[in-house]
Structures are given as structure tokens and as C-alpha cells.
Amino acid sequence: MKKELLIWKILGAGYLTAAVIALAGGLGLLPAGVILASIAGLFLCGVFFGYVVRRHLKKLKSISLSLSSQALIIPADFRGTLLEEITFSIRDFLSRSQDQLARVQEENQGLSLQLQLLRRRKSNVEEIINSIYDAVVVTDERERIILANEATEQLFGFMFENDKPKIITEVIQERGLIDLMTKTRQSKTAHVRHELTFQRQGQPVSFDTVLSCVEDDAGNVIQVVAVLHDITREKEIAQMKNDFVSHVSHELKTPLASINAYAEMLVDGEAQDTETIQQFCGIIQGQAQRLGRLIEDILNISRIESGLIKVKKETHSLALVIRDAVEMIKSYAQEKNIQIESPASILYDQVYVDRDMISQVVINLLSNAVKYMPAGGRIKVSSELDEVEGQVKITITDTGVGIPPEDVEHVFDKFYRVQANNQYAKGTGLGLNLVKQIVETVHEGNVFVTSTVGKGSTFGFVLPLAAERIAQSV
Amino acid sequence: MSDKRALVVDDEFHIVQVVSIKLKNNGFEVFTADNGSNAYELACEMKPDIIVTDYQMPVMSGLQLIEKLRENTDTVHIPVIMLTARGFAIEDEVKEKLRVSACLSKPFSPREVLQVVEDVLKQGVGV
Secondary structure: OHHHHHHHHHHHHHHHHHHHHHHHHHOOOOOHHHHHHHHHHHHHHHHHHHHHHHHHHHHHHHHHHHHHOOOOOOOHHHOOOHHHHHHHHHHHHHHHHHHHHHHHHHHHHHHHHHHHHHHHHHHHHHHHHHHOOOEEEEEEOOOEEEEEOHHHHHHHOOOOOOOOOOEHHHHOOOHHHHHHHHHHHHHOOOEEEEEEEEEEOOEEEEEEEEEEEEEOOOOOEEEEEEEEEEOHHHHHHHHHHHHHHHHHHHHHHHHHHHHHHHHHHHHOOOOOOHHHHHHHHHHHHHHHHHHHHHHHHHHHHHHHHHOOOOOOEEEEEHHHHHHHHHHHHHHHHHHOOOEEEOOOOOOOOEEEEEHHHHHHHHHHHHHHHHHOOOOOOEEEEEEEEEOOOOEEEEEEEEOOOOOOHHHHOOOOOOOOOOHHHOOOOOOOOOHHHHHHHHHHHHOOOEEEEEEEOOOEEEEEEEEEEHHHHHHHHO | OOOOEEEEEOOOHHHHHHHHHHHHHOOOEEEEEOOHHHHHHHHHHHOOOEEEEEOOOOOOOHHHHHHHHHHOOOOOOOOEEEEEOOHHHOOHHHHHHOOEEEEEEOOOOHHHHHHHHHHHHHHOOOO
């Protein structure tokens, strides 16, 4: 360090001396020889200075190379010099910079991971919202749609574009929903629930709509969220249940009313002779049986619908089942002078069925034909084998009063009664529904009907042949 | 004992019969019909003092029958008692508008029917 200082001091003194001599020479204070000698000395000093600087620079280069390779080598003649101090300072600076760089890189990596996570979460949330069956729509403070899932798009018929939010009134026409969202925003209500009904393809559709507000830290409503849950089917089922209870209570109360009234008449001694007493008792018995049949029908339908009925399927000849059913109904038909034509026997019409249930089907169809036919009519029962399809079709054609076209598609509905034909016979509206349940639900066949008012009706059903059924089950 | 004339209307034969016997045994002259349309014709012809009718019937319901009776000056005053398995379904406004004197739910008591018929006749309700 001292040696180095000495060199710089000698060099500095040499330059200063030469400069003073040159200045004095220039002013004419010194002879020309002295001036020339000074210039020569100045030149030599310059050459030496250049040499010293170049040598140091070379060493500095080697040190900088060793710094970059992280294996610091300081030449021996640098030790204790100013250059050694500078080198250490640079090394410390570089070391700190590297640490800072590492920290920044680490933070950057963390942020990048967080960003990825957020993107994934956002995408996941969007997928979840899109997978929801309910319609979800979110508007901002300017009533622009900032989120709408696929169910909303389908319901209101528009495409939601994330980067082009549209004012809700531009894409949704349902005033009820728009008003509710506006009202919710204005009232800042946390949760509101409303039932909305729209028309879709000419049919009313009902939604249980839940609305909520999203507020910022200052308590301002920044978003309104609406979730629309389709309750159309639930409402239909509730209505059907109400209708069912109403129908059942009506049907049960009618025979019960007779039983109650006639029993009271007997108690009150209103039947004064044996014949009248017997008549009243007969009515009570008949109405009690009617009540029992009605309850049995309701229970059977309910058991079939809930899959709780015990079915005893075996291979039977359908022709024999029909023959026995015709025999059972014959006396009833003869009372009205109605003829029943039975089918010609079929070579192979084996079906895999619950005999009692299929017998019930044929009896219900035949007794309906008799009930809704004026005296002297005709019923034709026929069967048709379709070996290609592996099924047998039974048709029961009558020459009865027929069914108005608007009623035909409903005759198999539960408790459905053709009003125009009410005058011809009493009924519960359960018989044909039971036929449908037995054929379609229990035996995987199908029922059908055609009719012309004033000419008659054709009811029937199709069942798979036993071979077909067995082949399917293998 | 009464010398009043009653019209009993129901598509259930047994109901018509039991109400008729109860009223006949208590001095009423009784006419019967199995639907609203037949009942209206009988009411116009026989001018009964009271009508006991079912609600749900083919061809013409009990309510339709009363509407027609109220439109006709000859029958507008006849008091009507409704027998129904759906008593709850008839709104008070409708009963008031059509001036239904009383509603009895099925299953009903013939004693109660008689009592209500006599009460209504005493009050002269209908107009």
C-alpha cells in the first residue's frame, strides 16, 4: 500500500515539476536545454505511468474474471493495496446483489404460482357455475351482466361474453326478473326469495328465484346475484297430488255416504218392512264392496307405481287368459244383449305374464266396452301374432258410443273421466289407468286406443312373446 | 208433517233413494232427477218448494243447475241445498252469489238433511 502510494506520489511530483519547468521555460525564465530535458522527463514519466496503469488493468481483469466464477483470486502484489479494497467492495456488492436477485426470483416464482392458482380457481368456479342446473346471473352497479352461466344462456337465449358485458335489458326480456334485481340492489337486501313465472314456448315455467347483494368495504352494492331454480315440475307434481287427493276423497266419500245414510235409516227405523230392511242392507253391502274395490284399485296402482307389487310371472297362453275373461264378463254382456266374439286360437301365443294381472286388464277393457255400449251392440276380441317383432297384439273393438277426439289421449290418465260419456256409466277413472300400469309398467308392453264418436272404440295392448322375453333376459 | 214438495237430484241412485225416503217419511212429496238438466226441467214443471242437489253430476252440475234456476223468474226463488263430496271447493262468494241455502258434505246424515230442509223452509231462504 505504501509502495503504491510512493509510486503515485513520485509520478505526481514528476508531472508537477515538469509542468512548472515547461511553464517557466515558456515565460523565458529558463534556458532551452532545461526545458527540453524537462519535456523528455515528462515523456518518460508518461510511458512509465502508462505501463503501471496497463499492468493494473490486466490484474483487475483477472480479478473480475475470478469474481464472476465465484472463486476470488487476488494477486499477491495487490494484497494490502487500494485495488484489494476495491475488489472486496465489488465482491460484497455482487454478493448482496446476488442475494437480492435470488429473493426477487423467489418472490416472482411465488407470485407466478399464486397467479396460476387464481386462474385455476377462477376457471374451476366458472366450470362449477356452468355445471349448475339452476340459472345464475350477476349484474354490476351499472346493471351490466358480468356473469351468466349456460343455464341462463339457454333460458333467456343469449350468449354471455366475458369481455363484452351487456346491459341486462338488452338480452333479458323478462321484466319480472329485471325489476326484482333492481329492487334488490336498491333495498340492499341480503337475501330475497320470489317465485317467477315466464312463458316458454307457450307453456308457463315457474322459478324459485333467490336474489342477493354483494357489497364493497364501504357498504355499496356492487353486484346483484340471481339464482333461478326451475320448479315447474315440482308444481305440476304438487297439483297432481292435490288432484289425486281430491279425486280419491270424492270417490271414497260417495259409497261411504250411502253406507252411512242407509245405516242411519235402519237405526232410525225408517225401513218399516222386512223387504225394505233387506234392500237397505243390500245397498250397504254393495257400497261397502264398491269401497273395497276402489281402495284395492288405488292401492294396486300405487304399488305398481312404487314398484312394491308382488308379481308372479309365468308362461301362459294369452288366448286362454282371454277366453276365461270373456267367460266372466259374458253374463254382464248378455244383460244388455251384447255379443262378444272371441279370438280364433293362435298356434303359439305364449306370454310371460302375471296371469291374474293380465286377466284384470282384459276384464277391465271388456267391462268398459259393455258399459259404454247401447243394448244390442257387438264386441270383437282379436289377437295378432307378430313373429318378426316377437310380440302379440290384442284388440277389443266395440260398437259403443265412442270417445270425443279431445279425450282420447287422456283416457288412460288416472281419474280421467270422459264427461260426455258420464251419463252412460259410473266409474272411478282408475280402471284404464290400472290397465296401462299393468301392461306398460309391469309387463313392458304398451296400450293403445282409437275411437270415433257414435261408431265405437278399439282398445288394445301389445305384449312381448315369452320366447322374446326369455331371450332378452338371457 | 209437511205438505211441501221437494226435488232430489243426484246421479247416485242410492243417494237419491235414501234422501227421498227420509223426506217422504216426513210428509214431503218428492220428485227425483239424476242430473242437473233433468232437474231443471222438473223444477220448471213441478215448482218444488225446495231442491236438494248433488254438486258433481254428468250433463249439468249442481252449480250449473242453480245458475239456470236463478236466471228463470219461475224458479229464481226456490231454495237449494247442496250435497257435495267437495264441500270445501265451493267458495263462499259463489254460494252467496247463487244464494245456496246450505251445503252438506258427504258422507251426510239423512237426519241432518231433513233438519236443514225444514230450517231452510221455515226461513224462506232462496230469494
